Amino acid sequence: MDLRQETGGGLWEALRDAGAAALVTAGLSFPILALRTVENLDNKLELEQRWPLMFGAAMLVFFGRLAARVPGAGVAARWIVFVCAAFAAIYLVIDAWGMDADFPAPELVALAVALAAMVGLWLTAPFAATSALARKQQGARAFLGARSRHMEFAGVFALFAFPLLALWLLGPQGSLKWINNYGVQILIYVMLGWGLNIVVGLAGLLDLGYVAFYAVGAYTYALLSTVFGLSFWICLPLAGLFAAFWGVLLGIPVLRLRGDYLAIVTLGFGEIIRVVLINWTDLTNGYAGISSIPRITFFGIPFIDDDETGFAARFGLEFSPIHRTIFLFYLILCLALLTNAATLRLRRLPIGRAWEALREDEIACRSLGVDTVSTKLTAFALGAMFAGFAGAFFAVRQNFVSPESFTFGESATILAIVVLGGMGSQLGVAAAAVALIGGMEILRELDILKQVFGESFDPAQYRMLVFGLAMVVMMIWKPRGVVSSRAPSIYLRSRAAISGEHVGEGRG
C-alpha cells in the first residue's frame, strides 16, 4: 500500500486541507465543547466557557489530518506524528483547564476526542490520501490493506494504553482486577494460542500436549531462579530454549505420524511431563510444587515498598502493588506481540510457506523437494519455544508452580482457542482468547446466577459446559473458526509490482 505515490499535491495543499478540517471541527465543537451550562449555587444556569477544549480538539484534527495527508511519510511515521500531536493537545487542554472540581475528568473528554479522531483518521486516511483516479486503479484490496494497517496500529496503541487508562479511571484498587484478571490472564492465552497456532494452524500438526512445553518453561524459571538464583531476564531465553529442545525431542519420534496418531502421542507426551513433574520429587518437589520463586523486577529494580531501592521510590511514585501488575502486563504484551511478529514474518518466508503447504498436502510437499522432517521439527520447536517463554512468565507472575497448572484441560483450552479462532488466523486466535478466557472471568463474577440457582451455585463450574456449547454453535455456523479467511503471503498487482515486491521485501 504505497500511499506515497497517490498523495496528490505537496505540503502546502496538505496544510490547507488540515486547516480547513480544523476550522470545521472548531465550528462543530463550539456549541458542544466550548460552551456549557452549569447550575450555580442558586440553582441558576450559568454559561461556562471552555475554550481550551475546543482548541485542543481543533488542534487534534489539524495534526491528524496533516499526518494523514503529508506527502512522503510511511504509515508508522504518520501514526507517530499523530499520537505525539494527540498527547500535546491533551496536555494543552489539561494544563489550560487545570483540575476543575466541577468537571471531574477533562482528560477523559480529551481522550475521547482523541480516540474519535483516530477512528476517523483510520476510516478516512486511505480515502484522503488517494485521489479518485488512483483509487480506481488500486482497487478495493489496496484500500482494505491500508485500513487494516491503520487498525493494527490503533489496536496496539489501545493495548498499550489499556492499563494506564484503567488505572486512571478506576484507581489502583479498582483497576487491579481489570489489568490482572482480564489483561494479563487473557494475554497469556493469546500468546499460547499464537504459539500453538504455528504448530496446529500453520503446520497442521494436531498437538494435544502443548501444555507440556508451557510446563517446561515454567519449571525452567522456577528451578533456575530458586536453585541458582538466576534472574528472570537470563531465564526467559533459557526457558524458550529448553522448551524448544523438548519440542524437537518430541518431534523426532512422531514425525512419521499424522492426524489422529500424532494427536494421541502428543497427548501422551503432555501427560508424561506432568507425571514426571509429580513424581520426580527431588527436583520438582512433586505435588507441593515450587514456591517463593523470585518476583519480577523492573530490570533489576524490585517492586517493593522501600524508600531507598524500591521501584516506586526510585521513580518518585507512591508505592502500590499495581506497579508490578502493570509491568507484568507490558511484559506479556511484548512477549505476545513478539510471537505474533515472528509468526507473521515466518509466514512470508519459505519455511512458513512450507508449513502451510505441509498442512495442505504432505505428499505434494515431498515431491516438490520440501524436507518434511526438518519442516515439522522447526514448527514443533518454534511453537514449543513460545510456550516456554509463556511458561517462564507464568512462573514469575504466580511465583509458585505446581503440576496442577499443567493438566490436559489447559492443552484443551489452548487448542479450543486456536480452533475457535480459525486455524492459522492471528486475529481470530486473539479474539477467541478474549472470548473464552474473558468469558470465563465474567462467568466467575456473575453473582446474578446465584440468585437464580441458589447460593451453592458456582458459575465457574459450568464453564466447560459453556465452552462445549460455544464449540457446537461455532461448528454449525462457522466451521472454520471466527476468522476463516486467509491472507495470501504474496500478491500480484501488475507485472512491475510483482518484481518490486519480491526484490524489495525478499518474499520470493
Place this chain on the structure above:
Amino acid sequence: MSATLLALRGVETCYGNIIALRGVDIDVNEGEIVALIGANGAGKSTLMMTISGDPRARRGSITFAGRDITKTPTHEIARLGIAQSPEGRRIFARMSVLENLQMGAAVCGSGHFVEDVERMFAIFPRLKERAQQRGGTLSGGEQQMLAIARALMSRPRLLMLDEPSLGLAPLIVKLIFDVIADLNKTQGLTVFLVEQNAHHALRLAHRAYVLVNGAVAMQGAGRELLERPEIRAAYLEGGQ
C-alpha cells in the same frame, strides 16, 4: 537419441505382501517424451511414486543422470531435478495460485522466481487470471495446469506427469497435451507421462511402455504401439 536420463532396472515394489511392480525395466532418454500406459491397478502410479522414493523399491535400481537414487530421500530426489505432478494434482487448496507456484520453486531458491512466474503465465494464461485465487477454487483443468506449472517452477530436467488428463474435458486435455509437446519441442524438456488415456498419450509420446500387472508387457514407439491390434483392443476401442 541422446543419453539415458532415467533408468529403472528390475524395480520391484511391494505394499506389504502385495507385489505391485515385478521387475520393471524402463529407460527415459534426454529430450524424449516417454509414456506409460496400462489399465487400472497395473502399477502405473506406484511406478511413478517409486521413482520419487515413496514407496521405495524393494529390489532393483533407479538411476537418474548417472546417479543411483534408489535410496535417496524423496525431497532430495526432487532437488536433483525430477519434478512431479502427482496423481489427483494435489495442489495446495487453501493457498493462492502464486503461493502454489512459490512452493514449486522451493528447491531452486528465489533467484529467478519472477521470471519463472512470467514464463508459467505465458504458458497458461488462465493461471494469470486466477493468480490471486485459492488453489481449491480453481476448476479441474486449471488445477491441472497449476500442478504442471508448479512442477515446472523448479526448472526440472525430468518432468513426471501422473494422469494429467484425469477427469478433464477433451478440449482441456488437448490444451494440456499441446503444452507438453511444445515444452518438449522448444525447450527440450524430458517428460515421463503416466496415462490411462492411451490414445492421446501414444500420439504424443516418442516411446511408450505398456504395464500389465506390474510388469512391462510391451514397448515401442508411440505411433507404432497405436497401430497394434492388441493395444487397440485393450486400451483404445473401449475407451474411445
